[in-house]
Structure formats: structure tokens, C-alpha cells
Amino acid sequence: MNVVVCVKQIPDPATPYKLEEGTSWLIRPEDQVLDDTDRYGVEMGLQLAQESEGTVTLVSMGPTGNAQGIRQALAMGADRAIMIEDDGLRGSDALTTARVLAAAISSEAFDLVITGTESTDGYSGVVPQMIAELLGAPALTYATKVEVGDGVVTIHRQTAAGYDVVTSSTPAVVSVTAGVVEPRYPTFKGIMDAKKKPIENKTMSDLGVENRLAQEVAKITNAPEREAGRRIEDEGDAHTEIVALLEDRKVI
Amino acid sequence: MSEIVFAKPDPYDFLETDALLSEEETLLRDTVRDYVEKEINPHVADWWDEGVIPHAELAKAFGDLGMLGMHLEGYGCAGTSATAYGLACMELEAGDSGIRSFVSVQGSLVMFPIWKFGSEEQKQTWLPRMASGEIIGCFGLTEADSGSDPASMRTSAKRDGSDWLINGSKMWITNGSIADVAIVWARTDDGIRGFIVPSDTKGFAAPEIKKKASLRASVTSELILDDVRVPDEFLLPAVSSMRGPLSCLNEARFGIAFGAVGAARSCYESALAYAGEREQFNQPIGSFQLTQRKLVEMMVSVQRGTLVALHLGRRKDNGELTPEQVSFGKFDNVRNALEVARTARSILGANGITLEYPVFRHMANLETVFTYEGTNEIHTLVMGQAITGLNAFT
Numbered sequence: 001m002n003v004v005v006c007v008k009q010i011p012d013p014a015t016p017y018k019l020e021e022g023t024s025w026l027i028r029p030e031d032q033v034l035d036d037t038d039r040y041g042v043e044m045g046l047q048l049a050q051e052s053e054g055t056v057t058l059v060s061m062g063p064t065g066n067a068q069g070i071r072q073a074l075a076m077g078a079d080r081a082i083m084i085e086d087d088g089l090r091g092s093d094a095l096t097t098a099r100v101l102a103a104a105i106s107s108e109a110f111d112l113v114i115t116g117t118e119s120t121d122g123y124s125g126v127v128p129q130m131i132a133e134l135l136g137a138p139a140l141t142y143a144t145k146v147e148v149g150d151g152v153v154t155i156h157r158q159t160a161a162g163y164d165v166v167t168s169s170t171p172a173v174v175s176v177t178a179g180v181v182e183p184r185y186p187t188f189k190g191i192m193d194a195k196k197k198p199i200e201n202k203t204m205s206d207l208g209v210e211n212r213l214a215q216e217v218a219k220i221t222n223a224p225e226r227e228a229g230r231r232i233e234d235e236g237d238a239h240t241e242i243v244a245l246l247e248d249r250k251v252i
Numbered sequence: 253m254s255e256i257v258f259a260k261p262d263p264y265d266f267l268e269t270d271a272l273l274s275e276e277e278t279l280l281r282d283t284v285r286d287y288v289e290k291e292i293n294p295h296v297a298d299w300w301d302e303g304v305i306p307h308a309e310l311a312k313a314f315g316d317l318g319m320l321g322m323h324l325e326g327y328g329c330a331g332t333s334a335t336a337y338g339l340a341c342m343e344l345e346a347g348d349s350g351i352r353s354f355v356s357v358q359g360s361l362v363m364f365p366i367w368k369f370g371s372e373e374q375k376q377t378w379l380p381r382m383a384s385g386e387i388i389g390c391f392g393l394t395e396a397d398s399g400s401d402p403a404s405m406r407t408s409a410k411r412d413g414s415d416w417l418i419n420g421s422k423m424w425i426t427n428g429s430i431a432d433v434a435i436v437w438a439r440t441d442d443g444i445r446g447f448i449v450p451s452d453t454k455g456f457a458a459p460e461i462k463k464k465a466s467l468r469a470s471v472t473s474e475l476i477l478d479d480v481r482v483p484d485e486f487l488l489p490a491v492s493s494m495r496g497p498l499s500c501l502n503e504a505r506f507g508i509a510f511g512a513v514g515a516a517r518s519c520y521e522s523a524l525a526y527a528g529e530r531e532q533f534n535q536p537i538g539s540f541q542l543t544q545r546k547l548v549e550m551m552v553s554v555q556r557g558t559l560v561a562l563h564l565g566r567r568k569d570n571g572e573l574t575p576e577q578v579s580f581g582k583f584d585n586v587r588n589a590l591e592v593a594r595t596a597r598s599i600l601g602a603n604g605i606t607l608e609y610p611v612f613r614h615m616a617n618l619e620t621v622f623t624y625e626g627t628n629e630i631h632t633l634v635m636g637q638a639i640t641g642l643n644a645f646t
Contacts, residue, residue, distance in 0.1 A: 068275055075279060185287050188318030188330035191280050 001054040003045040006115040007038040009069030034069040039183035074194040075186035098130030103207040132173035284343035292347035297607040315385025321363035327379035335565030338510035345511030349617035350470030360503035362389030369490040390431035392422035409438040428458040428473025446488035455480040509581030513557035516589035519596035520550040583631035
């Protein structure tokens with residue numbers, strides 16, 4: 001089975017993000033890391049491909065930089081990567097991103113496309129569904145478990161109350177939640193092999209897509225400071241009050 | 253001429269030594285760091301407290317990563333650079349010196365001599381299973397009465413037909429009681445020879461040394477060899493002098509020069525965080541001049557040690573590193589790490605003596621690292637001889 005995994009290089013979350021004045025676009029340094037949530041998708045793809053001696057191809061959009069983030073995913077065991085980098089894609093919105101990724105994926109022979117649920121820098125959370133629509137493939141989202149066999153993919157979809165079991169034929173697009181599988185550590189051999197693995201660079205014109213921005217960032221404001229918590233003094237009935245609070249927030 | 257850039261320095265990498273690493277080295281270093289933070293650090297204080305480590309699980313995990321014998325070529329080994337091996341040691345020892353020792357012994361003291369001095373058959377038999385962590389090894393050189401002067405060893409091997417009979421005992425042997433195989437160095441009629449001794453051989457015993465106040469997350473043992481009979485095929489063919497064990501020690505000491513900096517870095521980071529949070533006289537203790545002096549001394553020491561280690565790594569990768577330069581690294585980086593650990597402990601006050609923080613554990617461990625693999629004194633005399641041309645050993 002051949003799996004395409006969508007991954008993203010993002011600025012190291014340990015360092016503060018910087019936004020460009022005027023456009024409010026995220027400034028992307030040369031050194032970017034693999035979005036941590038993508039490691040789950042890569043691991044899922046590797047497990048499914050390895051069961052059937054298939055391949056894992058990474059597809060990513062954005063400035064390549066030194067490709068350190070992509071090499072992280074290659075070091076885990078992915079076979080090759082396609083990077084779409086184009087100055088014309090700066091500031092692209094979710095729909096443009098999905099169109100670019102779908103165009104790149106459509107030239108691949110794939111049984112499954114795996115994505116995270118949302119990136120850790122953009123958080124739009126809609127790209128996986130858009131890719132599915134553009135590819136004309138079923139979208140199976142928020143998977144906490146994925147199984148594939150005989151041309152059928154089955155997932156457990158996370159819900160507020162538990163999970164739904166969702167199936168479809170392949171090819172399909174599956175977005176996986178963090179924790180769907182435990183990502184492996186890259187092996188030292190994998191790290192050394194990663195630099196020999198092919199990274200294919202493509203531009204918008206290679207894919208025949210244009211950046212038609214449908215949205216613009218109107219305003220950026222800092223998140224409000226978190227308010228201080230409430231203190232409940234225990235006079236024998238604190239537990240009932242705490243349970244009521246938790247129920248109110250649907251935590252329990 | 254370029255001008256000085258005004259940018260905010262990184263308190264954790266003041267000189268930006270990370271820039272000296274290749275992309276591949278960075279990824280490998282980050283992988284080990286990530287592994288240590290997730291799989292070692294949450295448990296190591298308990299292991300240390302209880303004096304027990306999950307050795308089989310660790311060996312398997314290290315094998316899966318490719319950490320065991322990582323800088324050796326072939327036979328299932330990862331074949332990384334020496335610098336990469338050093339960086340892995342640095343990250344492991346930021347977790348605990350005992351964990352780094354586990355990996356040092358397997359790779360540098362057991363796999364290395366088989367790889368370097370073993371027959372092709374010995375390499376095929378042992379190295380792949382040691383690289384995967386299926387088999388754990390130990391290194392028997394030191395004896396109760398032969399530490400800094402290993403050539404005075406009493407353990408002997410005598411030919412008996414086509415076999416060898418080994419008699420004697422070894423002391424302070426890391427991984428001894430959990431080892432499947434031991435490299436035993438013994439006196440023979442034709443010099444010091446190395447033997448591969450499976451631990452289930454009749455006459456071989458490895459009682460554990462308990463009641464240690466240092467390296468508690470590490471197994472330390474005595475080896476007893478009572479008429480241990482091994483065939484000639486278990487003899488390492490390619491060396492018959494002290495050059496054999498000493499070349500192994502050079503490998504391990506190289507890793508220690510890196511590792512000690514990792515332990516020191518952990519102590520510095522712990523103290524820096526503590527000094528920022530802990531308030532006395534209504535202000536963080538990090539605002540006091542005396543504390544800032546300590547923090548800066550620690551930071552400078554860690555950065556300097558990193559530079560020395562990386563320099564040695566580059567020289568080793570170029571095939572230029574001398575044993576005397578390894579002594580420089582072991583001598584200076586370990587003594588400085590110990591000083592950093594003690595200083596960090598003084599910043600943490602009473603909290604510093606608990607296992608809630610890593611500093612006392614590192615400090616107690618480093619007391620061992622200070623004297624094993626060549627005491628500070630021996631490395632001093634190695635360098636002393638190198639610069640004066642005069643031998644102070646005899």
C-alpha cells in the first residue's frame with residue numbers, strides 16, 4: 001500500500017513566533033522543525049506501508065530552508081519527499097494550501113493520504129477535508145485508530161462522548177489525532193540515510209495552480225491574559241462543588 | 253571586517269556552539285535528547301534511589317535506536333562519526349552518568365575490542381547481537397589491587413591443550429552481573445591477552461557490588477574466574493599487550509569528555525531555573541550578585557567543555573586525535589563538571605540534596621567519573637610526560 005503523508009515544517013515552537021509587519025504573515029526562519037503533530041501521521045503511514053511493503057511519500061508546502069524538518073520525517077523511515085516552494089505561495093490561505101497539496105498528491109499513485117488534524121502554526125483545521133474534496137476522495141477525520149484491508153479503510157473517529165467507527169473504500173484521506181500511534185524515534189541509521197533520500201522540489205507552475213487568496217488576515221491581537229483560578233475552600237462540601245464545575249464543563 | 257552583532261544570547265547555548273554541528277549531527281543529538289527527556293528522566297531518580305535499572309529494556313531500546321557501537325562500521329552498527337557518538341554520550345549523561353556508562357561499556361569497551369582485535373568469526377558471532385542490544389557485555393581489566401597500574405594485574409591465562417584456563421578476579425566492572433559476555437584481559441606467557449568469555453562458562457561468577465553512594469543507576473560487579481576454560485577461538489587474536497585494553501579506554505574516555513559536559517549542563521540548567529524562581533528577601537535569588545557569579549561560572553564552564561569536546565571529536569573524525577589529547581578532555585571536562593555540580597547544589601540549597609532535582613545525583617555520579625577511566629592524577633601525568641618528555645610514573 002502506498003501512503004502519502006502531508007507534513008509541515010514550522011518555526012521551532014520553543015522560540016517566539018515573529019510576524020511580518022503589514023501582512024501579519026509568519027516569518028519562517030531557515031531552521032524549521034517538523035510539526036510535532038505530524039510525527040503521528042508519519043508513524044501511522046510507516047506502519048501501514050510496512051505491513052504491505054508499500055512506500056511512504058511526504059508532501060509538504062512552504063519554504064524548504066535547510067529541510068531539517070523534512071529530514072526528521074525521512075529519518076523516521078519515509079521513502080521520499082515532495083516539497084512545494086514558491087514565493088507566490090507566501091501568505092496562502094487554507095484553500096490554496098489544500099489546492100497545492102492536492103495537485104501534488106494527484107500525480108502520485110496512492111491508496112491513502114494521511115494528515116494531522118491541524119498544523120501547530122496555522123491551526124485552520126480544514127485542510128484535510130479540503131484535500132479530500134479536491135481529490136474526490138472520502139474524508140475520514142479525527143482518527144484515533146486506523147486499519148486498512150482489502151481496499152477498505154476503517155477508523156475510530158474521536159467524538160465528545162466516545163468514538164464513531166467510520167469506513168470507506170480506498171483511496172481515501174484520513175486525518176489522525178495525536179496519539180493515534182506512538183511515533184518512533186528516528187534510528188541513527190535512519191538519520192544517516194535521510195540525507196541520501198530524494199527531496200523533489202516543485203513550484204506552482206509545475207503543478208498548474210495559482211494562488212487566489214480567498215481570505216486575508218484582518219487583524220492580529222494578543223490573547224487575553226489568563227484569569228486567576230478560583231479557590232474553593234473545603235468546608236466539607238468542596239467535592240460536590242468541584243464535581244458540579246467539572247460536569248458543567250463536560251469534563252466528566 | 254565584520255562588525256559585532258547585537259543579539260540576545262541564548263542562556264542555554266551562549267556561544268551558539270550548536271552552529272558547529274552538521275544538520276545530521278543536530279538531528280541525532282536532538283533524537284537522543286528527546287529520548288532521554290521522555291524515557292530516562294522521568295524514571296532515573298527512582299532507579300538511582302532503588303539501585304536497580306531495567307537493563308534488558310534499556311539495551312533493547314538503545315539497540316533499536318542504533319546507539320550501541322554506533323561509531324563502528326558494519327556488523328549491524330550504525331557507522332556514525334565519532335563526534336556523533338560523543339554527542340549521544342553528552343545527551344545520555346545529561347540524563348545520568350550511569351546510563352551513559354552502560355552505553356560506553358557496550359560500545360567502546362566490549363564491541364570495540366572485538367571489532368578492532370577480533371577474528372572475522374568473532375565479529376560475526378558477537379557484534380550484530382550486541383548492536384541490537386540482545387546481548388550485554390562487560391569489560392574486565394581493573395582488579396582490586398590493580399587500578400591505575402593495570403599492567404600489574406594478577407589474572408592469568410594458561411594454555412591447556414587447545415584451550416585456555418583463566419584464573420583471577422576483576423573489580424569495579426560495569427554491567428558485570430547482567431552481562432552475557434565479558435572481555436577479560438589476562439596475563440599470559442606472550443603478554444596481556446583479551447578473551448571473550450560467555451558469562452555462563454563454568455567457573456565464571458559476577459556478584460554485584462551493592463551499597464554504592466554513586467552511579468546507583470548502574471550495575472557494578474566483581475568478576476570471579478575460577479579455572480574458566482575457553483577454547484582458543486575465544487582469544488582476541490590481533491593484540492598481545494597493554495595496547496589492547498588501553499585503546500579501548502581511549503574510546504571510552506573520549507565519550508566521557510563529552511558526557512561530563514552533559515551532566516554539567518543538566519546541573520547548570522537546573523540551577524538557572526531555580527535561581528529564577530526561588531525568592532528570598534522578596535526577590536529571585538538569581539538577582540543577587542553572588543548567585544549570578546555562580547551561574548556565569550557554570551555557564552562558561554559548560555560552554556568551554558562543549559568546545560573542547562567538539563574539537564576532540566573533529567580531530568578523532570580526521571584520524572588526528574592522540575591519547576594525550578583524550579586525557580586533556582577527560583581531565584578538564586570531568587573536574588569542571590564536578591565543580592559545576594557542586595556549585596549548582598549550593599544554589600539549590602536544601603532542595604539540592606533531594607532526588608527531586610538532578611544535581612546531587614549528578615554530583616555523586618561525577619565523583620566516580622572523576623576517578624574511573626583514568627584518575628585525574630593519571631591523566632595529569634600523561635599530559636605531564638607529554639609536555640616535559642619526562643615520565644613521572646616510575
